[in-house]
Amino acid sequence: MAVAMTMAAMKMAVLRNSMNSQKAGLVVAGAVLGLILAGGTIAVAFVGDPNVGSVTGWHTGDMLAAAYAVWMLGWIFGPVFIGGGDETLRPEYFTLVGLRPRRLAFGLLTASFIGVAPVVSLVALAALVVFGVRLGSAASVLIALPAMLLSLVVFVLLSRVATAVMGLALRSRVGAIAAGLSNGVILAALGQGWVFFVAFQQVGGIPPTASAILRYLPSGWGLLAVEAAAEGAWPRSAAALGAMCLLIVLLLGAWAALLTRRTSAARPSVRGRRPMTAASAQGAVVAKEMRTWTRDLVRNHQLTFALAYAVFFTSCMLFMGMNGLLPYTGAVFILMAGAMSANLYGTDGTVLWLTLMTPGASEVRGRQWAWLLTVGPVGLALTVAGAAITGGPWPLPLALTAALLGGGAGIVPLISVYALVPGIDPHRRGGNPLRSSEDDGSLTGLAYAVIGLGGLTGVPAGLVASSYGWPGVAVGIATGALCVWGLGALAESRLRSHGPELLQTMRTGKRAQSASARWKKFDDLPKRDQIIAIVGWSFGAIPLFPQGIVAGVMKANGTREKSWFLALHVPDPWAWPVVVFMVLLGITLYGGALWVSYRPRPREEALPAAAA
Template identity: 45%
Template sequence: MAGVLIRMKLAVLRNSLGGKQAENLIGGLSAGLLLAAVTLYFATRADLLGIALAFWVLGWMIGPAMFGGGDDTLRPEIFAQLPVSPRRLAAGLLGASFVGAAPAVSLVAFAGLVVLASRLGTVAVVVAVPAMLLQLTLAVLLSRVTTGVINRVMRTRAGAAATAVFSAIVMALTGSGWALFPAAGSVAGAGLPDAVSASLRLLPSGWSLAAVEAAGRSDWLIVAVALSGLLLLCGLLLWAWAALLRQRMTTRPSTTGTRRRAEREYRARGPLAAVFVKETRTWLRDFRRVHFAVFAFLYAVFFCVLPLAAGSSDFLPWTGLLFVLIAAAMSAGLYGEDGTALWITLTVPGASSVDVRGRQLAWLALVAPPAVGLTVALTAATGHHDQWPLLLALVPAVLGGCAGLVVLLSLVRLVPITDPHKRSGNLLENPTDFGQVLLCLVLAAAGAGPAFLVAQRDPVGGIITGVVSGIGLFWLLGRLAQRRLDTHGPEVLHLMRSGPTRRVAPPLRPLRPLRPLHPLRRPAPIKTAGTRTAAMFLLTVCWIPLFPQGLVPIVMLLTGKVERSWFLALHLPSAYQWPVALGMTVLGLIIAGTGVVLKRRSSPATA
């Protein structure tokens, strides 16, 4: 049966690969091969290879649930009517799971076991080959079982919050993972402590490493125990996956869970309070919003804590401010998340003002307390008291500006999202638009610019400017959002219901007759796929010059807390530091803007 399912999956992939799927495949394959190359580079050090294997297995466990909901190319429900036992179906689907880019890239990474074994002898290489295959099987089965379990709890707030942890760690590592390079260098030179090194080999991800090392010193008992343990664990995971498949194919999703609990009646005093309570409850109950809120908080914390590995605590006072920016970027589709429920607001005369202000106040009530708490606690704990004037000026300015941007951008640059009652358990079924995120970050930084400039010369004036600009932006942007809702409400609702509409192509101008093609010459390929690939590449690399090489050195130069590390501008003479840092920031914005333009050109035209 495995052979049939493998051919089915190959046929599905062959006929569905194109457009967005091809773009995601190229981007994921490029990133995966880069990580695999890094793993092979560190494969000569057993401790570093053990760490890499643990991260690869962890990525297989939680990554598919975070970045697409798992591989559902062959959905188990398709085979529910066939006389096939769940165990046989699980075994067949396991064989089909090895078809794809992710298993191939992981196999390249796990080949680090062979690289390490080549330094230990021929016998170790012989043991490394089955250990590598068992390691891949373990990773695939862990992914299947973990995804199945997560899908069962995805509709709970705890599940949505828990699934944000891994994505926050990964995104934080891409931004401030440079701080771990010195620690990795010291590990490469001196190795890990004995207790940590032994723990890496006791984890299931390290059993294959333990078997290879034991084969190098002819300790056949440990080789047998490690490989047998991997084989037994794979068998148990296959049995657990079969049980999850049985439940998935025979259990209907319950739709009465919320009816069993009697909701406490709450009578809000006035329409503004009603919108505030409704929006607050939505933030606490909608699993998508819970996921994004927890992601914003954890990303800010991880991003600013990681530089401690390099001995720098300069980022910690800015954790609260970063949380506000990321929370606003994640909330830039606020109206789009409500789906077609907007008609309720449009049919009530004069409700637009109350609706906009209530959403702004609810967003502030959820974001401001953690942001202020993080800023006060971490600034006091690190002793960076010289940052108080700048922080007291920027925090209110950014809070007020972002509270206005989340409602205005969600109406001006609306991204239609599936209605909440029609969404599946896949958290990223309706991902946040990158252009929306980038626009929100740029406008929020621009809104905080006056307070930042005044605070550099006059701390008290900067604080006053920050408070006044925050209140002013809150009111002004909210007013613009209200006017947009009044004047374009029906168009916004239509866009939510039907999605983008295609433009009518203009009539083609007559062209000169083309010369016949050479018999062996093929027509030029369509440039859409290449444009999408280039756009994704630019949107991926733009963050390197923008943040680590641009904005971070600028903040360091302004605060006087300079840590050279891998920042190019800080290694240059003082006369060139500011021009290079500003140039890197402009370069990052240009790359990001070019990527957004290419992405829009490669996408279907919208009205």
């Protein structure tokens, strides 16, 4: 216990001393969003029929079981988006201390409860108490209290074990691809959860089979214990709580074993490599990047994840008998591939010194060609296959694919050199390959920025294709080519003028400061601008994509299902104005965040910095 409390105190100290304005803003934004979701979960406990054994309509227990399954999956697969999960305290730090694996695992588990995510999840689990009150049984309320705590421990341990397993999987190509497929499918299902809600609504509630499956998941065992207590079935209630305790012991033992594997030295590969040849410096960059895309297991995972996410995201609506999103699978894949590779230079680490020491090497152009050759054929094939399956439309999907492909090839290197997040060199990634950077919040922001800016590059082609058909494809090709050339030129200019500073940033993890610097860091922004930036980056995607672009596509395709899309609920003359308003609102939020984050310093603010 002393070791566990010491590790908890260590984590609190690290968090307290490493907190700055940017991290604090991200923590606050995450806490607000998490509390909104937790409040929604508690609200679920107040609706529906709470009576045990009810088979008509929406049963409160069924909805809670579904909600807690989503929370559990979020804990398991959330680390894919946040760079390997919370590793304020890494197992490698304690390698030389000589702790036994179980003591190390228990100590790290105790430290894992220090943070916002466990508190938010505990608030969501409080819905068990509300459900017990609605059941009208004091026994069920008493059982709900330990069920809350045990469920939280199960969630945290499942997250840790899943992250450790994924880290081991990413040490082999087969494992990296399998992890990417599973993560992409499950996260796409979470993103399209409304589809399953509508499907269940059409049949009058969650079917009995699905209800039973949800309760047999570990996330539903606490609910089973509460329901059994309300029925007076104490052996079944005790069995559910006992099963949770047994699962915690097994997960703790599994995590201890996985920590041992993680902290042991990795076996180097001794397989021969075919020599790489190139006729020019740019050709060498292309060859190097193509080889990295095929050999770097993290990039294998990212590309597979983008593919699985896109395919499942657009095919989810088949559960409702609609296939209108299939032609846009390629566009979704391109956006997700761009988001996953947003920190292109930071992920490669200090290898940039090779380029800086090679005169005439066009690093940016080479990376653009490699990105296009890797993502382009897959995106185009998905678009053609989706349009062929549905019988069209053809112009709009092809126009968006061309525009987004060029936009991604231009935006990815540009944002990577302008907003580089210092990464961990590939040979120093340690036992958690998903951890490619020390700043998870900035990586998430880069991913959302690429999705938002990349989506904007497809707007002109999409509007023309929606109104005039095939000319939109020409516009998409033209805008894509313009983005590749223009944004690539800006990125190359930045790399040439600030290459040493970027290398210094990647080596030390700190941005080089100069007296002539004109751009403000986030920490230097006024509080008002920090709030604007956080709100814009966090919520700009909601009006831009689901309420704007997706709603517009559904309106153009004549979709009858309204779901939660505001534009489909208003009278017909106002539907398109609402779509346009939502798109403009999303652009405004992103644009405001971008402006306050990267606007030039006023001259009077730059003078004191130069004097200092």
